Amino acid sequence: MTVFSKTPILGALLAQVVAMPLVAIATALVSARVDHTLLILGAVLLQGLLAALICRLLGLAVWWLVIAFLFPLALSGALLAGNLPAWPFGLAFLVLALVFSNTARGRVPLYLTNNETAGVLKDLMTERKATRFLDLGCGLGGVVRALDGDGRQARGIENAPAVFLAARLLSRLSRSGDIRRGDLWRADVSKEDVVYAFLSPEPMAALWQKLSTEMKPGSLFISNSFPVPDREPDETWTLSDGRKTVLYLYGMGRKAEA
Template identity: 70%
Template sequence: MLALFRKTPILGALLAQVVALPVVATVTAPLSTSVERLPLIMIALVLQGALAALICALLRLPRWWLLIAFLFPLAMGSVMLLGNLPAWPFGLAFLLLALVFSNTTRGRVPLYLTNPETASVLKDMMRDRGATRMLDLGCGLGGVVRALDGEGRRARGVENAPAVYLAARLLSRIAGKGEIRRGDIWKTDVSQEDLVYAFLSPAPMAALWQKLSSEMKPGSLFVSNSFAVPDVNPDEIWELSDARKTRLFLYPIGKPEEG
């Protein structure tokens, strides 16, 4: 059961809210005669969020779900207190969140954006290796793709979240750099790439390595930002001097064929 909630965190977050609700009602009911309505509602909302976040932690959900669980009742309570508001803005907001963060709910891969310092290091890495093709799996807004494309290099990105993909494609069209397409990273052809880059999360790394190590050509390179492949020693770990102290894990694929 825990494995199901970790695989589909939104189910665990929903369960946390359902379990917390009667507990909070039981705790706050005796206060209804001695505490004014508005303070009591705020106390109940904070308790609901805190208890739901605790349950999410017990279910071992990713940390960002703890924050979502805590803030959700506060946001809903604020909407109720405002009153007389049309429902469509909140439906639209939910739809936008789903379009942007669909990878988080389905694949436990949040939206991480690579900073310019890391992109510059990747560009130098390609130049030093004589690499001409690179692929960014889960490319987000496509910053790495645009930074690396050109000067004889072909950079492509794959993104699955609809809104993020559209934004990335528009930005690349405007810049005239890189190729962005919407797709599933698990079905993406990586056989012709000299370098594959990913900034995902710990959750998919083992399965991703299985795919890349069996499908990428000998002599190519997989670079993972921040998240190592479990039980596989990287050939090198580059620690950058940027503000977030980025670590790049380098995994060469096989050995180059001798010609």
């Protein structure tokens, strides 16, 4: 795994920096023969194309290629728009950073478990007489609040600052669930009956390494949508909700299963 596959934003930035002198040379070569406006437009397009190509060579995912292409267009569009106030951009940056600051590193974006899935998890806990539940990367904490109560203790761990604050506030207001700020990789999972995660394909292999060695025998790991690579789930449930959610269930049979 390269530094760019781990932190693709670095690759995207590098692509723009490397493309810049190449575009400068290309535009200098033709500047005497081409109309000024056309030259600028061509330079912006070339910058985007080259940056996207470099992202491709660095092995970044396809959406980074799209971002790399659109970035110079968006930047020059904003510059051409003239005297725009700066504060909306600053505010938007701050909000995005507080919500998605962990996404560039962990490659787990924010999307939420729906009510139907939370209902299925609740029934499963009732059937298994399970009392302790942990949502790793709990987002706004909806699953935690849905499962907490009636003898169940549900906890959630979240590391995106704004998302954590919203989840904590909602849980305080509804007096249900225990939301903590923290890194899921450091979470103590040893006492949980059910550990739940709705993350992305990226962390699943490493997550299995952690859970299979740290969860107690007889407990259950449930992953929404993303199976553990090279590991057959004990059960796979396809739900009848709108998005046909698939839950992968892994029983923790032995102390160390890795």
